[in-house]
Amino acid sequence: MAQQSDDSSREKTGENLDVLVSTQTVIKKALDKLGYPEQVFELLKEPLRVMHVRIPIRMDDGTVKVFTGYRAQHNDAVGPTKGGVRFHPDVTESEVKALSIWMSLKAGIVDLPYGGGKGGIICDPRQMSFRELERLSRGYVRAISQIVGPTKDIPAPDVFTNSQIMAWMMDEYSRIREFDSPGFITGKPLVLGGSRGRETATAKGVTLMVREAAKKCGIALKGARVIVQGFGNAGSFLAKFMNDSGAKVIGISDAYGALHNDEGLDIDYLLDRRDSFGTVTNLFKETISNQELLELDCDILVPAAVENQITAANAHKIKAKIVVEAANGPTTLDATRILSEREVLLVPDVLASAGGVTVSYFEWVQNNQGYYWSEEEVEAKLEEIMVKSFENVYRTSQTRRVDMRLAAYMVGVRKMAEASRFRGWV
Ligand SMILES: NC(=O)C1=CN([C@@H]2O[C@H](COP(=O)(O)OP(=O)(O)OC[C@H]3O[C@@H](n4cnc5c(N)ncnc54)[C@H](O)[C@@H]3O)[C@@H](O)[C@H]2O)C=CC1
Ligand SMILES: O=C(O)CCC(=O)C(=O)O
Incomplete structure (x- = not known):
């Protein structure tokens, strides 16, 4: 999704907003810095496999609609591929490919035994009924069933998909295989083998990254103004955790607009009132645009929605001292450079949002063992991994004198490059 949010007045800068191209650019730089030959880039610049499927679904009114979907598997040298499935009208093949590469990098940074995968269906679930969504979820699994599975490629939730959709997908896969297969997918409801702590894991991980970044910048979390x-899933729990830690959440948004109050928003009220698609601004008369929100004065800014939100057009107007990317791909490469020149500490997506896949890994391990952990155990393990990964990336950025995004790519790409080399692929 070369996403633009609700403000059509954004300046045009001629910047390339293709997230696959920008990811490839940083992968190339990371491999060059690490001294890998060109053939490694040739291998890693695109997924090994991309399946394009067309899914006919009987709609509630009796008509048949054919949906287009994708599953991309970037690199499985380290282990099975893993990553979410998004349901969104702006899904493209190029975006799904980039998202699968980011999953490989996340797995490398937090050191999971996986490569990256990602899926998407072009649809608007906000316009579909519960039963239509069930048929689409099951149809997608039937279409990709040959290339996925607990030891091949393990899906999970992403934008506009949730634990109910994971449950239908798991049930469909179990029917096809004639075997109960909880390890086929993560982000499931607890009663179907989900992990404690998965629902809040992405936000918990981002909270830890905000904490570590604030320490580096000498900013106290108590009283810090957060947008x-x-x-x-990512943004609402993050707002709650920020609030709980004594920070003041002064702005939030959804796809339709944003809310701002310098005295702090009532996050518990908003959490209670948001719908299952993360929409809450429709309840308010006074809203501002997403672009206005990003440019407000604050200490910490967390984009937790879609791609290409901070670009060359607005990077110089960002007031935050710390930007932590909960979303995948919210900041373009030009914007990354501008923020870095302005000495804004940017914690990149492939590190900041890796808490989700980390607890998904815990879920898969628990499914394989048939033994389930307490929430405290999950959270302690998550914290250890995220803090260690932050330090690793931060140290690399300091010692190699590169920005945090390039440092994260250097850390993330190494394991799959080495595994591919040992396998004799490059
Ligand atoms: N759910 C997870 O475990 C993980 C999610 N992420 C990333 O976090 C981001 C958000 O994902 P979730 O919270 O899971 O999705 P979600 O579907 O739960 O929520 C998405 C939120 O973004 C808003 N939104 C959608 N389109 C928008 C637009 N054009 N402009 C502004 N806001 C818009 C929606 O209204 C909603 O509030 C995505 O980039 C996703 O890839 C990253 C790692 C894990
Ligand atoms: O939980 C997972 O396996 C994947 C999460 C995801 O899609 C992401 O980190 O972007």
Whole structure:
């Protein structure tokens, strides 16, 4: 999704907003810095496999609609591929490819035994009924069933998909295989083998990254003014955790607009009132645009919605001292450079949002063991991994004198490059 949010007045800068191209640019730089030959880039610049499927679904009114979907598997040298499935009208093949590469990098940074995968269906679930969504979820699994599975490629939730959709997908896969297969997918409801702590894991991980970044910048979290773009799984729990830690959440948004109050928003009220698609601004008369939100004065800014929100057009107007990317791809490469020149500490997506896949890994391990952990155990393990990964990336950025995004790519790409080399692929 070369996403633009609700403000059509954004300046045009001629910047390339193709997230696959920008990801490839940073992968190339990371491999060059690490001294890998060109053939490694040739291997890693695109997914090994991309499946394009067309899914005919009987709609509630009796008509048949054919949906287009994708599953991309970037690199499986380290282990099975893993990553979410998004349901969104702006999904493209190029975006799904980039998202699968980011999953490989996340797995490398937090050191999971996976490569990256990602899926998407072009649809608007906000316009579909519960039963239509069930048929689409099951149809997608039937279409990709040959290339996925607990030891091949393990899906999970992403934008506009949730634990109910994971449950239908798991059930469909179990029917096809004639075997109960909880390890086929993560982000499931607890009663179907989900992990404690998975629902809040992405936000918990981002909270830890905000904490570590604030320490580096000498900013006290208590009283810090925080803005969160997006109020879905990642954004809404993050706003709550920030609030709980004594920070003041002064702005939030969804796809339709944003809310701002310098005295702090009532996050518990908003959490209670948001719908299952993370929409809450429709309840208010006075809203501002997503672009206005991003440019407000604050200490910490967390984009937690979609791609290409901070670009060359607005990077110089960002007032935050710390930007932590909960969303995948919210900041373009030009914007990354501008923020870095302005000495804004940017914690990149492939590190900041890796808490989700980390607890998904815990879920898969628990499914394989048939033994389930307490929430405290999950959170302690998550904290250890995220803090260690932050330090690793931060140290790399300091010692190699590169920005945090390039440092994260250097850390993330190494394991799959080495595994591919040992396998004799490059
Ligand atoms: N759910 C997870 O475990 C993980 C999610 N992420 C990333 O976090 C971001 C958000 O994902 P979730 O919270 O899971 O999705 P979600 O579907 O729960 O919520 C998405 C939020 O973004 C808003 N939104 C959608 N389109 C928008 C637009 N054009 N402009 C502004 N806001 C818009 C929606 O209204 C909603 O509030 C995505 O980039 C996703 O890839 C990253 C790692 C894990
Ligand atoms: O939980 C997972 O396996 C994947 C999460 C995801 O899609 C992401 O980190 O972007």
